[in-house]
Amino acid sequence: MPELPEVEVLRRSLVPRLPGQRIERVEVYNPKLREPVSAARLDRDCVGRRVLALRRRAKYLLIDLEGDRTLIVHLGMTGRLTLVEAEEVAEPHEHLAFFLDSGQRLRFRDPRRFGMVFSRPTRGLEDGRHFAHLGVEPLGGDFDGQRLKDAAKRRRGPVKTFLMDARVVVGLGNIYVAEALFRAGIHPKRSVARISRRRWELLAGEVRKVLGGAIREGGTTLNDFADGDGQAGYFQVSLWVYGREGESCPRCQTTIRRIVQANRSTFYCPACQH
DNA sequence: CGGGCGGCCTGGAGGC
DNA sequence: TGCCTCCAGGCCGCCC
CATH class of the missing domain: 3.20.190.10 (MutM-like, N-terminal)
Known part of the structure; x- marks a missing residue:
């Protein structure tokens, strides 16, 4: 979770x-x-x-x-x-x-x-071993589109797995990556080599917004998550694509798809995301 | 060095 | 009701 x-x-x-x-x-x-x-x-x-x-x-x-x-x-x-x-x-x-x-x-x-x-x-x-390799904090002052673009220079492969890589940017998992890509209108399979400067900036902004929104809503509780007082979150109602395979896109009504990338589910709208 | 994959665990959901 | 399969929010280490 x-x-x-x-x-x-x-x-x-x-x-x-x-x-x-x-x-x-x-x-x-x-x-x-x-x-x-x-x-x-x-x-x-x-x-x-x-x-x-x-x-x-x-x-x-x-x-x-x-x-x-x-x-x-x-x-x-x-x-x-x-x-x-x-x-x-x-x-x-x-x-x-x-x-x-x-x-x-x-x-x-x-x-x-x-x-x-x-x-x-x-x-x-x-x-230490758990921390030395970690990348930038997405809610910190040094995270922006330029940072993502620079990190992408040395790499290939789809943007979804790139964003999930903690050496690049930390804290993003399967849910928030799907949501940020949807909000930025970027297809999860798009190669990091083919993303414009402008779209990196857009993506960085959406990452911040989705994380910030989720914090404000007390997190996402699918099954297990609770805070230190045992309180569940309610950002799950604000998830547009994650876990919504077969439902219609909230923006264009196209059916949301699920594919598998690096052994994890990816949810996206095939019409809104390019 | 980068990227892909298996493995670590248990439990819940859904199909038959 | 019960059994079986699939799936799940993360991370690391191993392989090519």
Whole structure:
């Protein structure tokens, strides 16, 4: 579920409640996530430390702690991070929990276990294995059409997989790429070598708009996504093409198609997108 | 070095 | 009702 907007919505939901809290205990019920969870390392890095700040890089939530440590959470496909009372019964697929001095616990649940939870020194985090290769933040000041055009110079292939490549631009997944391409009127199979300067600018603008809109609407909840309070989002009603194969295009009534690119579904309007 | 593909998991939906 | 197949929001590592 979670692409950039969902992680950002989660971050914002936790900002009023998490900073200032001290982690008193970590419990790991099932360490088998995408990368094995080290309970010992989480203990060492987290217990006794206060949360200082919440940041986001790409689709990673970064929880900065005292003493140069950062707790990193990635939701994978079905991950959920919620703040509940400490004594609340464990959910199915609750794989670990951080018990806080407020009497609450920060619970991580993830049925498919594609998520990740780990800790690292805050300093130098961006040079680590998960972060070093990451490209530009699409909502940051240095993202624009020129940036995309420059990145495209060294590459070939369809624009859809280009936008999904985190080395180019981070945070975009299957949903928002489909939506941004639809709004920009660009065919997902169009080669990056054949996109004009003007259209790169248009695309960059639509990427920002669709992500910004999704954040404002609390993210997209298809099945699993919820923020730190367990609240679902409602941007799914604003999706024009994603998941709408066989329905009619909201702009021109042509039937929306689904194709497969790089083993992922792509939804688009064959009349509006060129 | 870039691009394509398989694999990691579970659960829900739909067909028969 | 039950069984089977397909599909799912991400990411990495391996291969060519």
